[in-house]
Amino acid sequence: MTEVIVVEGLTKRYGHVSVLRGVNLRVVAGEVYGLIGPNGAGKSTLIHLLLGFLHPDSGRIRVLGSADLEAQRRFIGYVPERQRYHTHYTALEYLTFLGQFDGIPPKRLHQRIDELLELTGLTAMAHRYLRTFPKGMLQRLGIAQALLTDPDLLLIDEPTSGLDLDGQQELLTLLKDVRQRGHTVLLCTHRLAEVEYLCDRVGILTEGKIMLEVNVPEVRQIPGSMVIQTGPLDLALRQRLEMIGPEVQTNEHTVLISPHTSELQAKVLQILLEAKISINVLEPQMSRLMQIYLHTVSGQPTDNLVASPVTRISLRDTPQPPPTDEIDPMLKRLLQIGSINSTRSKDGKQ
Incomplete structure (x- = not known):
């Protein structure tokens, strides 16, 4: 199968602190890959390296077949853990602005926004200002903006952080709908329930390396106690x-x-x-x-x-x-x- 993400021997230091110490990772097309680890393990750092926001100290990264990470960003949807919004926009205005910035033709943009507002359950909220949105709806809007260009790869960082239990379940249901549309997804989280619900494989990142990869459907079938x-x-x-x-x-x-x-x-x-x-x-x-x-x-x-x-x-x-x-x-x-x-x-x- 086509490899969407290839990482080999990746290292990254912040001053004297070594965060990543030789990460190896491969994610194939159509796969939902979960990356779990303790807080501070380097999950967000790895995402920023994949996006080209940071540069590695050593190692090799290829995304969608290219080492030119900056050029590949237009094919990637990104949902950060802490999203920032211009709250004087409505949801519709916000998505329209982003779509125009990305160069999506007006007719296609209008259609795409309607599709995404329906997918994320925000159609009724389209004309409300973002400053009135609770956190769960802002998270939904973040997924909508990440899907706006119909990207080949989704990078999602701690999607349910700060949500109550109802909000977590609603967002996981939305992400399951997204996965069924065939997107390749790298999901960074510290919540095992999210991994068990959504992922095909999971890598455990600790001590700066992916120490173990697990086939999630296989372990999910093993009876508990x-x-x-x-x-x-x-x-x-x-x-x-x-x-x-x-x-x-x-x-x-x-x-x-x-x-x-x-x-x-x-x-x-x-x-x-x-x-x-x-x-x-x-x-x-x-x-x-x-x-x-x-x-x-x-x-x-x-x-x-x-x-x-x-x-x-x-x-x-x-x-x-x-x-x-x-x-x-x-x-x-x-x-x-x-x-x-x-x-x-x-x-x-x-």
């Missing part, structure tokens, strides 16, 4: 639960399902409900990608996490909060209506 905090479980009930299968482990106040499936969870909950055991918390344990990320940034080996299709954890590995009589309100509602086929974790995700 579920911890159920309950009222007291007697020995007979624990034995009955563990007879479901080796994936189910118990102690006096906890049931662990590892690896977790909805079928196993339904069987466990059915037994607990029949025994009239109080269920206080359903809590998914960290995803496989989170485990890989934490091992990578801390310098621990990841071979067993990446290669093994199923990893079973033990209750000894699982933090045990003290029992509580308070039940999660969402769980309480689900149990009251007798639904055991679908449960939600504390953050509201299925």
Whole structure:
């Protein structure tokens, strides 16, 4: 496949501080590539190098087949983490000004702006001044301006930074619509949920290098684990639960399902409900990608996490909060209506 981004041996220093220490990266056409790492790892620096805003100390960069990065900017859409706007413009005026600056013919520009306002959900806001826009709508406008010239490559830096949970979800839904249109995307973020939702591959940037690349769909399919905090479980009930299968482990106040499936969870909950055991918390344990990320940034080996299709954890590995009589309100509602086929974790995700 055509390589849209090629980075080899890239280094960058700010004075005596070495930020990038030999980055190697390849992104192919149509791919959504996620770049994650701790704050200060150099993700934004790498984007600025790809745009030609900064010059590397050593190494090689080619974008869309050319090393002339300044000339390639017109084929790139860029959504910075901190966007700056002339707030006396309306959304329509702002996009029109940018399109005229880019030399888009008037008829095509008018059509393109209409398309992008609809895509980003801003049609009704087209004539409002930007100073009245909340941050989530400004982020949407930033995506619209990045798509104005129908670029071959999108560089997106921390798109949901500063948004509340509803705003984050709305923006991720928009970005998923963008990805389905076939754009090549490099997404820099420190939020693993964004990577799992949007990306084909992810590179983990730490200590100035991309230490590991992961195929996101592969690790997304690996089952995680579920911890159920309950009222007291007697020995007979624990034995009955563990007879479901080796994936189910118990102690006096906890049931662990590892690896977790909805079928196993339904069987466990059915037994607990029949025994009239109080269920206080359903809590998914960290995803496989989170485990890989934490091992990578801390310098621990990841071979067993990446290669093994199923990893079973033990209750000894699982933090045990003290029992509580308070039940999660969402769980309480689900149990009251007798639904055991679908449960939600504390953050509201299925």
